[in-house]
Amino acid sequence: MNKKSKILALAAAALVSSGCLFADAPPTPAATPAAAPAVAPKERVAGIGGLFFRCNDPVAIARWYMEKLGVDPVPSDYGQKPWTQEAGPTAFAPFPKDTTFGKNGQGWMLDFRVKDLDAMVAQLRAAGVVVKVDPATYPNGRFARLHDPEGNPVELWEPKK
Numbered sequence: 001m002n003k004k005s006k007i008l009a010l011a012a013a014a015l016v017s018s019g020c021l022f023a024d025a026p027p028t029p030a031a032t033p034a035a036a037p038a039v040a041p042k043e044r045v046a047g048i049g050g051l052f053f054r055c056n057d058p059v060a061i062a063r064w065y066m067e068k069l070g071v072d073p074v075p076s077d078y079g080q081k082p083w084t085q086e087a088g089p090t091a092f093a094p095f096p097k098d099t100t101f102g103k104n105g106q107g108w109m110l111d112f113r114v115k116d117l118d119a120m121v122a123q124l125r126a127a128g129v130v131v132k133v134d135p136a137t138y139p140n141g142r143f144a145r146l147h148d149p150e151g152n153p154v155e156l157w158e159p160k161k
Contacts, residue, residue, distance in 0.1 A: 048090060051110060055150050064149050068129055069112060088113050089159065101153045109153040117142050117158035131156075 055061045062073040072083035091111065101109050114120045121131050121144055134143040141160040147153055 047085075053108065053152070055152070057150075061148060061150060068124060068127060069154075071112075086113070106153065109155060111155040111157055114156050114158050117144055117156060120144075120156055 065071040066073055075082055117133070121133055124131050124146065129146055131144050131146045134145070136142075137160075139160065140157075142158045144156040145153065146156070
């Protein structure tokens with residue numbers, strides 16, 4: 001990820017975590033006209049309901065994400081419960097087309113929140129996964145980068161406490 005893209009992602013994450021990125025946030029008193037008509041709040045999505053991507057070996061990739069990162073695969077029937085992520089901020093940040101991460105032509109990067117980046121990195125390295133920890137601590141936390149077995153970029157983010 002180039003410096004400009006990292007700054008965009010950090011800004012988006014900071015806005016999300018501060019609550020300033022929400023369209024239904026109340027306007028400041030100075031911005032409210034004296035006789036503004038009542039407007040019903042807009043509907044909003046409640047969160048990300050899934051991430052779908054193509055890969056060469058879906059069974060092996062699903063097993064890797066389960067074993068290495070604790071992401072349960074999609075249930076095989078409707079009686080089973082799917083993986084549920086913990087509540088917390090989620091950055092939704094479209095990047096410029098020339099952003100560099102992952103393989104050439106890669107159109108996405110997955111970012112997982114973690115409670116303890118150092119513990120997760122140690123666990124992954126013990127399992128033979130190559131992980132690069134960003135030495136900087138940003139206003140919104142710390143980051144590390146790895147790739148799944150097919151070369152897809154995965155970022156780990158420990159939000160600032």
